[in-house]
Amino acid sequence: MKFIDEFRDPALARRLVGQIRQMTASRAAPVRLMEFCGGHTHAAYRFGLRELLDGAVELISGPGCPVCVTAAADLDRAIALAEWPDVILATFGDMVRVPGSRVQTLQAARARGADVRVVYSPLDALTLARQHPARPVVMLGVGFETTAPGIAAALVQAETERITNFSALSLHKLTPPAMRAILGAGDVPLDGIIGPGHVSAVIGSDAWGFLPREYGIACAVAGFEPLDLLGAIAGLVRATVEGVPVVDNLYMRGVRSEGNPTALALLNRVFEVGTAKWRGLGALPDSGLRLRAEWAHRNAARLFPVTREPAREPPGCRCGDIVRGRSAPMDCPLFRRVCTPENPIGPCMVSNEGACAAVFQYAVDF
């Protein structure tokens, strides 16, 4: 496929691996890089990059899995909302099996009679609203800057078409504040950051300029094919060895330095920045997107107030430490013993982008 196969060229991949090994040969310890994005975590396992770079580069999974960082309290709210009379809750697929507090899931709520629909796109949720004009249709807005513009566009479209029964529960989160929280805590030593490709398509590679400026750490924005990742890793290794941290964009075919201005304008029209709760990182100021006051009539958080008991994380689950790079899946006492993709205890095992699901699926050395 065009724009995919060329970035899987094995000969060039081998040369990049050779160059990375050459640059790190004189180092006592591997270069430590965090791949922010769960898509990168899976790509690195899937293409065997961890083994190829073993001893030279250590990849540490970051918080870039929207399902994984959704707080149990917010899941409880979504589940309570699904159980509101007549409500149709539309959600992306990997949210339905994520446990909130007390081992509740949207799937279990559906089994009890709640109307939970899995959609591929917010546009599908809009179609549901057209088909069921007498029932409230709520789109569960989970995702980073990549996903939130689509939700914003669907809300604008509902307004234009006067679809009055369509609203959204925004649990959207912003990626730079999470990166700041991890670096600010200082408990995970890192030499560089592999920047999220599709988030950066929206916010722009310039959005990561604070990493070298404020934290003295290099960042390379990468796509999701082997050459994309190896190119980014080679650039980060060179920045580490030479001690010159910069922001590099290895995904120029999809990411501009300024991002996507149309998407950013749409985000700004519908959402404003506010505090958001992250699993593992807690409540971070200015790290979430909530609907602006002008959109109160489409804000499910206002339309369907729910009272909840205090949230509880699944006992024993280390997902909170895993999303911030403090623990690896193998460090969790539940991993593979009781927590599996068939019977997930925590979100890092549920989501396709979760670090636990990646290690379970691809790694053989646990």
Place this chain on the structure above:
Amino acid sequence: MCLAIPTQIIAIEATSPFPQATVVLEGVERRISLALTPEAQVGDYVLVHTGYAISRVDAVEAQETLAMLAEMTAYQ
């Protein structure tokens, strides 16, 4: 969740409030929204995420990246 696939636009329809496009995703024709990339043209490749084209794929930049990677490894 931030998965996005490069796919080619084969038709565009000027709908309101946002234009829509027809693309072929894994052999199946699909309608997507061009709300985020209204400048996209028929024949362009776009990155599609949850039914929205989030970015145009720049063929020149793709070639330049491949050339740069080849150059990076030329001094071994």
